[in-house]
Amino acid sequence: MVRDRQIEVMHGELQNWKSYLQFIEGEMAFIQKLLDSYVFEPRTPKLFDRLETFKQHFTTSKKERKSLSAIMAKHENGLGGIYECTQEECDNHYYEKHQGIKEKFTDYIQRYIKLKKEVYDYAGSVLKRRSPFTDVDSSISD
Numbered sequence: 001m002v003r004d005r006q007i008e009v010m011h012g013e014l015q016n017w018k019s020y021l022q023f024i025e026g027e028m029a030f031i032q033k034l035l036d037s038y039v040f041e042p043r044t045p046k047l048f049d050r051l052e053t054f055k056q057h058f059t060t061s062k063k064e065r066k067s068l069s070a071i072m073a074k075h076e077n078g079l080g081g082i083y084e085c086t087q088e089e090c091d092n093h094y095y096e097k098h099q100g101i102k103e104k105f106t107d108y109i110q111r112y113i114k115l116k117k118e119v120y121d122y123a124g125s126v127l128k129r130r131s132p133f134t135d136v137d138s139s140i141s142d
Contacts, residue, residue: 003091007082010098014076017105021069024112028062031119047126054119061112068101068108075101 035055075097082094 006091006095007079010094011076011079013098013102014072014079017101018069018072018076020109021065021072024065027116028058028065031116032058034123035119047122050122054115054122057115058119061115064108065112068104071101071104 032055035051035058079094082091085091085094
C-alpha cells in the first residue's frame with residue numbers, strides 16, 4: 001500500500017510539473033512576441049544589446065524546457081516499470097531518479113522566473129519612456 005501511494009505521489013508531481021511547463025510554453029510564446037514586437041525599438045545601443053541578450057536567453061530557456069519535458073515523459077513512461085520491480089533497490093532507483101528530476105525542474109523554474117522578471121523590468125522601463133503620441137497610426141483619417 002505504501003508503495004502504491006509513493007508511485008501515486010510521483011505520478012501526481014509529474015503531472016503538475018508537465019502542466020506548469022505547458023503553461024510556461026504558452027507564456028514564452030507571448031513574451032517572445034513581445035520581445036520581437038515593434039514596441040521595442042530601443043533608441044540606444046545599450047538597450048538594444050539587452051534586448052538581444054534576452055532573446056538569446058529565451059532561446060536557451062526554451063531548449064531547456066523542451067529537454068526537461070522529454071526527461072519527464074521518459075520518466076513517466078518508466079514509472080510503470082516500478083511495478084515490475086521486486087527488489088527495494090529498484091524502487092530506490094526510481095525514487096532517486098524522480099528526486100533528480102524534481103531538482104532539475106526546481107532549478108529551471110527559478111532560472112525562468114528570474115529571466116522573466118528581468119524581461120518584465122526591462123519592458124516596463126522601455127514602455128514607460130514612450131509617449132502615446134510619438135507614433136501616429138497612419139491608418140487613422142480625420
